Amino acid sequence: MSIQYKVNQSITSAQFIELLSKTTLGARRPIDQMETIDAMLENANLLITAWQGEHLVGVARSVTDFAFCCYLSDLAVDESVQSSGIGKTLIRMTKEALQPKCSLILLSAPQAVDYYPKIGFTQHNSAWVLSNIDDLK
Numbered sequence: 001m002s003i004q005y006k007v008n009q010s011i012t013s014a015q016f017i018e019l020l021s022k023t024t025l026g027a028r029r030p031i032d033q034m035e036t037i038d039a040m041l042e043n044a045n046l047l048i049t050a051w052q053g054e055h056l057v058g059v060a061r062s063v064t065d066f067a068f069c070c071y072l073s074d075l076a077v078d079e080s081v082q083s084s085g086i087g088k089t090l091i092r093m094t095k096e097a098l099q100p101k102c103s104l105i106l107l108s109a110p111q112a113v114d115y116y117p118k119i120g121f122t123q124h125n126s127a128w129v130l131s132n133i134d135d136l137k
Contacts, residue, residue, distance in 0.1 A: 003058075003086060004051045005093060011049060013037040015056045022078045024111045029074070046070065048093045050077070050086050057081050060090035067099045072106040088119055 013034055020026040030036040040061065041047070050058030057078040064070035072094060077087045095104055107127065108116055117123065130136060 002052075003081075003084075003089075005089060006049045006051065007093065007097065008047050009049050011041065011047070011056060011059070013041060016041060016059065019056050019059055019076055019078060020074075022080070023076045024079075025074065025076045025109055028109065040074075044073070046094060046097055048090050048097070050090060052081065058086045058090050060094045062094055064098065064102070066097070067102055069103045069105055070094065070098050072104055075106065075112075087115075091119070 016037060017031045020029050020031050044061045044063055046060075046062040046064050046066075048060040049056060058081075059074060059076050060072060061074040062070050062072045072091070075087060075090060077090070091104070098104070105124075106116070106121075107129075
């Protein structure tokens with residue numbers, strides 16, 4: 001069956017959770033916290049989706065200013081259709097939605113760390129994460 005891609009087509013939290021559950025990313029996302037998932041979808045301002053018939057099989061969820069930087073916060077492809085070019089197409093469509101000089105930035109899942117260099121990403125060694133405000137000194 002062919003894959004259809006959509007730009008900024010709304011998806012439900014249930015659809016997003018179901019997809020995340022079919023990927024290794026599901027273990028690192030709050031799929032048991034509906035309010036958080038709702039906020040993740042409501043506050044993303046670029047959403048590229050991949051559909052196989054009525055089934056959501058891929059998502060590229062981003063937060064961006066469209067000009068300088070775009071944080072690709074979730075790239076998820078159903079494991080049953082991985083290695084078929086869906087992830088790469090989601091990334092390409094995300095980049096095409098941005099101005100040409102806008103940088104696409106992501107944090108890789110451990111299982112995907114070798115994937116991104118193969119498709120043209122360069123590693124940046126000075127990313128930092130603050131998850132807990134109590135850690136701020």
